Amino acid sequence: MKLTIDIEATDGAARTGTITSARGVLPTPLFMPVGTRASVKALDAADLEAMGIPLILANTYHLMLRPGADLVADLGGLHRFMDWGGHVLTDSGGYQIFSLEPKVTDEGATFRSTYDGSTHRLTPESAAQIQSKLGADIQMVLDVCPPLPSAPRVIKAAVDRTHAWGRRGRAAFLDGAGWRTDRGLDQAQFGIVQGGTDLTLRVESAQRTVETGFDGYAIGGLSVGEPREEMLPALAAALEHLPADQPRYLMGVGDPASIVEAVGLGVDLFDCVLPTRHARHGTVLTSQGRLYIKNLVHERDEGPLDPSCGCRVCARWSRAYLRHLHRLGEPTAARLLTIHNVAWLSDLVVGLRAAVREGRFDQARRAVLDVWG
Structure with missing residues (x-):
């Protein structure tokens, strides 16, 4: 077809x-x-x-x-x-x-x-x-x-x-x-x-x-x-x-x-495989770049993985809790981080669709490259 x-x-x-x-x-x-x-x-x-x-x-x-x-x-x-x-x-x-x-x-x-x-x-x-x-x-x-x-x-x-x-x-x-x-x-x-x-x-x-x-x-x-x-x-x-x-x-x-x-x-x-593989190893995709959930700075952080992310993980669980799960090797950690990473990357591409429709793709491109380039 x-x-x-x-x-x-x-x-x-x-x-x-x-x-x-x-x-x-x-x-x-x-x-x-x-x-x-x-x-x-x-x-x-x-x-x-x-x-x-x-x-x-x-x-x-x-x-x-x-x-x-x-x-x-x-x-x-x-x-x-x-x-x-x-x-x-x-x-x-x-x-x-x-x-x-x-x-x-x-x-x-x-x-x-x-x-x-x-x-x-x-x-x-x-x-x-x-x-x-x-x-x-x-x-x-x-x-x-x-x-x-x-x-x-x-x-x-x-x-x-x-x-x-x-x-x-x-x-x-x-x-x-x-x-x-x-x-x-x-x-x-x-x-x-x-x-x-x-x-x-x-x-x-x-x-x-x-x-x-x-x-x-x-x-x-x-x-x-x-x-x-x-x-x-x-x-x-x-x-x-x-x-x-x-x-x-x-x-x-x-x-x-x-x-x-x-x-x-x-x-x-x-x-x-990047979003799923990263998630299993505790690497989180965010609008500010990569976040390593195992880092000590997140031990008491009650904020979401990415405040600008609309996924259900960011809406409900804190960095502190997700760090706790990941450090202990709990399977729930891989699951929740994977949900976030897949949703985040998918939403990034959905956002590029809107940028093309609205004639602001170059602005969106520069914003991504400023963080990820």
Whole structure:
């Protein structure tokens, strides 16, 4: 299902609008929390619904290993399995697999399970099939994500193989070969642009990906260790060659400064583990920057994590209480800090929508960068 974006307003290259899928409407720009194993860590579906989260990301690599795509399909797909009425986007598993240093050929990638050491093979075709069984609203084509820095020949090889795999994955997705379910017929599939920080390769990869023709487009292989001043030109180079009427998704980016800069370049969708991972380690996102809840200064602080935050944690519990829970390793601490961090980052992006509509995006951008830049 080809997804289009209806642009409501622009401010420079920044834009706000809506993406309409078979499941409903997604307002943009939009941050999606990461639910790796069909769960955003420490949260449940009711928490996400209460925060107004319309889209989460689930991890194909982990779900194909535990509990398995067939089991999820037998139980009605991810939405029924999780009791989640919102949208689900599944990644292809490529990023996780390539972090395991698999054996890669033109055919696919062979890797060992991090759970039991068993051997598995993932191809562009099987990645599409597995994600169809999971029942995601949006699935990602299998790509090659090289680490940065890498030699130019490695980046070029990743672009070429990503393009070849993209064509195969797209053909499999459209054909289905007997495994497409009625639920899967409403799925969308996104292509992925690679190219490291090489501007020429980013342009080439974007053009070749668009030639294949996908339902939406993602920019992968960025925010993997390179400085922001190298990431942004590569991102801009790719965006220039992606369709303006389809969604643009920057994969794996969740720090406020990078988000606001990417919105300023015309990105619509983001995902990252940053808010949930930070929460588990006691790092809190606030309008004044990072707050470390374990610090002694918060021991008797009766104020909220962020006075300007409207989340239910800030409305009810003090820094002193949350510090107490975190110091003792109480699971409630991770849960409450996660609720705050996810709500805070989501609200930041919602605020950027309003800034674009009201023609004050540059002011909002400067305000974020003054704290987070």
